[in-house]
Amino acid sequence: MRPRALVLAVLLPLVVYVGLYTWNAKTGVIDRLTAVLGLDVAGWVFRPGRALERGGRELWERYVYLVGVRQENEDLRAEVRALQEQVAQLSEKSAEAKRLAALLALPPLEGWERRGARVVAQRPGPGMVLDGVILDVGHAHGVHEDAPVQAAAGLLGRTTRVGRFFAHVLLVTAPVSRVPVISQEGRVPGVVCGQGADEPLDVRYVPLGQPVAVGELLVTSGMDGVFPRGIPVARITAVSVGEGALFQKVEARPVVPIDAVEEVVVLQRPQAAAVEAGGQ
Template sequence: MKPIFNRGPTLESRLLIVVVLSLGLLISDGLYGVFKPLRSLLTTLVSPVQYIASLPAVFLDASTDRIISQEQLITENEALIQQLVILQADNQRYQSLQAENEQLRKLLDAPIQTNLPKKVAELMAVDNNPYSLQVLINKGSINGVFNTQPVIDDQGVVGQIVDVAQTTSRVLLVSDLSHAIPVRILRNNLRLIANGSGELNLLNIKHVPHSADVAEGDILITSGLGNVFPEGYPVAVISQIKRDEGRPFAMVKATPLARLDRLRYLLLLGQQEMPLAPLSATENRVIKGDLNE
């Protein structure tokens, strides 16, 4: 009985034939370039397909580059904005430091006695008691601050220390109702007493006779009496004079020269060391007599 299907070459034979053909084609193309024109034609035909196939990758790469560039620009822009803000803040700080430096220079150039110890303090807080005009400064007993110590700014007398803690102190302003300071008129040396009025920028000059040589615009300076404020520091300027013959004294008001509503830096004046006065001949004889007894 004959088989229905004729059996062809075996699988091994087919593999051998394919290998031989392949080797022949490789050798002929390598030695003689038989398929070079065909390969060129096929490459030409396939190149549009390859270009179209590569377009997504090209677009993706271009988009990625643009996104990266945009992100870099955004990051750089944010960094530049931050640097600009920091520089602007530093510029404001430099302007503030420049203003503070000028204020300190004015403060140190105030008309102070050179033989008095000086200490710069900074305002910390303002007392919120409506019946007392006091401020808190950042210097205390560890800094050598003491009670009744005079306090000035770059314009004039501010007040005196009334309470001392370890690291802070309270300053009673010259315009406080309980404060009084001996003064004299710079123009004619007339001695007066400047009393606080309870209002920040107002002093009352009490017990001024109607005949006293006092005029608006006169500068009041410390007289040195009382052994609290050294002599010669500006205190106030007379701003108003009312002479009513029905009153025993004239009503005189003055405006403090110190900027009491804008205090920032203050100058604390130390005590002046007074040299001992030499003893007179009579005092020497008395002392010697006491010693002999």
Template sequence: MTAKPIFTRGPSLPARLALCVIASLALMAADHHRHLDRLRQGLALTAYPVQWLASTPARIGKALAEQLAAHQVLVAENRALKRQVAELKRRTLKYEALKKENDRLRAFLDNSFKLGEQMLVAELLAVNLVPYEHRVLVNKGSQFGVHVGQPVVSVDGVVGQVVRVTPLTAEVLLITDPNHAIPVQVNRNGLRAIAVGSGEYDRLVLPNLPNNVDIRPGDLLVSSGLGGVFPQGYPVARVTTVAPQPGKHFARVEAKPTTALDRIREVLITWSQNTPSPFLPPTADAARP
């Protein structure tokens, strides 16, 4: 059996309403006279951690979204910059290649005026890959007036001569081919010799020179003009080795072509006017005793 409360009824509803109205008016009067400021500040300090914790997920989500958006923007900008850098590098390489080609063509033109001969610029189309056969194919043929036996030179020296012609192309035998020989002179003293190809792009051989021959390493060999093929006085090679051979009549004399025959891209096909060119002035090292 449960006990019954002593007071079965509380304050009446009008009494409660009146109490609430009186309490509200009292609080309004106290707030108007700033008696509740300390209480309000205390409650605000107490509620701040709760508010900060409640707003933390929203702040973290916003920060992550901003970071993700910034990362995506940076990635896109990085990709665009990489494409621009690659394009600029490609253009720079192209401009450098064009500049070098322009320099070579200028040098060809200057050489044409210096030699006083008619020349035709030709580009290499192919290189013979057979060992010890040094031949190249150029893009000028009989339609341009090219014929067999014509000398071919570069800005640095003699390259070879034309050995086969088609209407649009010509085959050039290089001076380093074992089947090629060119009459040369030592620019220092006028000594005549024959430079024969060795089968190596950087070596010519001068056979049948006696052990006491007046030739030195560093001497410049120029074309002598004998035979009427190559113009006189044009650089051919520079002496690299002079080795007398005891017990033999002839010395071992070798020279390096003045033209880098394994790196040429353009050549000059020459028409000689049968007017000999003067010897090149001796260089300081060749003139040195």
């Protein structure tokens, strides 16, 4: 290959890539395109996958239950098996009902509407470098970008990229996540910053001399206009003051067991939902 051709072969793709990147940063066309094509296609694949996984788990649990059974009578054995299958199914349903009841029992938030959703995938690919999950709701259900997502125990995160039927949620543990909070007892403000899935949350800008204690609950302050006021976010696990520091160093742990979340509610303001529905 001649030097000029070699330079062209390297430079041309680079220029095209940078051009695409800049164009997308300005217009967001590629973001929207991939959200509609890639995300929605993958979402439709993940949804039955979750159902299969649940079915497989139930089957496995039933098998384990049956290993210890020593019944001589074949009829009784069959009956026990049938009953165990029923119990396994009912216990799964009961657990789901409990989780849904916990969601329904959440106190109403003035000026916000709720939309139920299921988590269809967690860490679905190598590109999800920020902690996130995928929900089975999208523009078609009136869900828009930056909508707060709440589990029964507290705040899970907010939607970032929304396709027609599926949406990405940026979790509170993600390194770019910022949630303004206030401590429930002392009413001390701060900002909860994610540091990654296995790291504690960093609570920044907590003023010196303000009363914050280990174990205290942090709830959303509503100061950013994205999250409604009063949703539990995290519980304080450590408080310290560095020498010459302007703020207290506070660490916290999310109140939501992120890996175990299956059902959530997406919060949205009625006017935003109406605009989305009108745009369909």
